[in-house]
Amino acid sequence: MWDHEFRNFHCPTDHTCSRVSLSAADPCSYMRFNFTDSLQSPIGYGRSLEKALAFSHSSSSQPPFSSVGTTPNSCISYSSIQDDSDKSNKESQLKELEDGSESCKKGNKLPNKKREKKHKETRFAFMTKSEVDLLEDGYRWRKYGQKAVKNSPYPRSYYRCTTQKCRVKKRVERSFQDPSMVITTYEGQHKHPLPTTVKRSMLFPSFMLRPSPPPPRRRHELFTQMPGDMNNYQAAAGADSLMFAENFSPFRQVPDNGLLQDMVPSAFLKHEPYEQ
DNA sequence: CGCATTTGACCGGCGC
DNA sequence: GCGCCGGTCAAATGCG
Numbered sequence: 001m002w003d004h005e006f007r008n009f010h011c012p013t014d015h016t017c018s019r020v021s022l023s024a025a026d027p028c029s030y031m032r033f034n035f036t037d038s039l040q041s042p043i044g045y046g047r048s049l050e051k052a053l054a055f056s057h058s059s060s061s062q063p064p065f066s067s068v069g070t071t072p073n074s075c076i077s078y079s080s081i082q083d084d085s086d087k088s089n090k091e092s093q094l095k096e097l098e099d100g101s102e103s104c105k106k107g108n109k110l111p112n113k114k115r116e117k118k119h120k121e122t123r124f125a126f127m128t129k130s131e132v133d134l135l136e137d138g139y140r141w142r143k144y145g146q147k148a149v150k151n152s153p154y155p156r157s158y159y160r161c162t163t164q165k166c167r168v169k170k171r172v173e174r175s176f177q178d179p180s181m182v183i184t185t186y187e188g189q190h191k192h193p194l195p196t197t198v199k200r201s202m203l204f205p206s207f208m209l210r211p212s213p214p215p216p217r218r219r220h221e222l223f224t225q226m227p228g229d230m231n232n233y234q235a236a237a238g239a240d241s242l243m244f245a246e247n248f249s250p251f252r253q254v255p256d257n258g259l260l261q262d263m264v265p266s267a268f269l270k271h272e273p274y275e276q
Numbered sequence: 277c278g279c280a281t282t283t284g285a286c287c288g289g290c291g292c
Numbered sequence: 293g294c295g296c297c298g299g300t301c302a303a304a305t306g307c308g
Contacts, residue, residue, distance in 0.1 A: 143281055145300055158299070162280090171299090281306070290297085 125185040133157065133172050133182055138194045141170065152176035163192050 128135060134157070141159035149156050154174035161168040168188035175181040 142279085144302095146282075147298065147300095150297075156298090277308105279307090282304080284301105284303095286301075287299085288297105289299105290295105292294090292296105 122189060123185060123187050125183065127175065127181045127183050129180050130182045131180075133174065134159070135172075135182065135184060139163070139168070139190060149173055149176070154179065161190065163190075166190060166192055 134141070140162040142162045143157055144160050145158035146155050147158070152173075154176060156171055156173035159170045159172065166188075168186065168190050170187065171183075171185040173183050175183055
């Protein structure tokens with residue numbers, strides 16, 4: 001599914017990086033690389049990046065992600081993790097996708113044997129250039145934790161969707177390499193409509209859907225970037241170009257949802273009837 | 277008063 | 293086994 005979903009989508013930027021594609025050779029390899037985690041510290045970054053690069057070097061002559069016409073200004077960080085692969089060597093990374101809110105509750109400890117892997121949440125990480133940490137994505141979030149990020153002066157915040165029974169979470173942290181960049185990781189899928197009180201026009205990243213002219217105010221700029229381009233954050237951040245989602249083939253705009261949905265692959269956005 | 281945020285404690289996983 | 297670390301809980305606090 002993933003290679004199908006992610007291949008041949010265009011970089012939303014106006015830069016010369018026109019296309020980013022995911023190799024069909026082993027789409028899961030990159031998908032399981034937690035890009036966000038890799039940014040938390042030089043050490044962590046090195047490790048995770050190493051893993052990611054290892055994937056790209058080992059599986060084929062073509063990296064899991066390849067960008068055509070990449071420039072220093074090219075693309076952004078954009079990564080996702082999906083669940084149902086059974087590659088054993090990625091087992092450890094799967095663990096973190098398990099729902100910790102239930103299995104890890106105090107007093108609700110279950111033996112590993114009995115702790116079945118209920119579901120593994122999908123993840124979607126991206127970077128934005130923003131002055132504010134918490135991006136307006138149309139949903140209401142409650143902060144439930146904050147942790148210092150190792151080797152980074154910026155803490156990581158943990159948010160949970162306030163909608164009842166919605167288990168979507170997101171993590172927000174600032175890149176230590178480029179403090180102007182905010183790394184947001186969504187985990188899970190919303191299965192409920194957007195809160196009606198939200199003003200769409202104010203929300204991120206609806207501007208991306210407008211090819212022209214640029215919106216009067218840009219609160220955030222969205223970047224997606226390949227792991228190999230991580231050193232180019234600053235170059236990308238310095239680029240004052242708009243990102244457009246119009247060429248994002250895997251992205252589709254969902255009426256009345258928009259925002260995050262506009263940029264998140266459809267796989268993350270199953271609009272099933274909301275279970276009450 | 278109700279809801280959101282803060283923050284220290286706690287827990288499990290993982291590496292050594 | 294131990295320590296580190298990421299993630300979560302929950303009481304305290306803040307705010308409208």
